[in-house]
Amino acid sequence: MEIILKVVGSVFLVAIALASMVAIYVGGENVFHSHNDKKGWAFVGGGVIGIILFISIAVYVTPRGMDNSEHCGPGTEYRESRHYNPSTRSTHTDWWCEAK
Structure with a gap:
């Protein structure tokens, strides 16, 4: 189940990135031809x-090093x-x- 959630999350992230790049491209094309095109600026803003x-989201879900020493209570030492x-x-x- 965990693997399925990771795959779905990864596909979601890729879809966000791809849709954003397409929106910036389409909006940029409209804005390039007509600087006052509100629809184009909306696409660029949405893409950004x-x-x-x-x-x-990518920074938040990227795993970081885990510090297991925080699990040890007072009077104990972390060993590995x-x-x-x-x-x-x-x-x-x-x-x-381990007890001190």
Whole structure:
């Protein structure tokens, strides 16, 4: 289910970016031919708003490094251990809170 949501979200983001670029292009063409064309300026403005929306959503959903030490309470220390798993060819990290 998580993968489906990620795919739907990615398609949504790409659709926002594509629609914004098309709106800017179409509006720019109208404005280029007639500077007083309100419809053209509306398309350009909507496209710019869409690009801003795309960038803000993309920055918000981009994963950042997680700090698991915030889960440890007072009187405990954060510890972690990494080990390589040859069968999956990846590194696995275990972490725990240890009493001081």
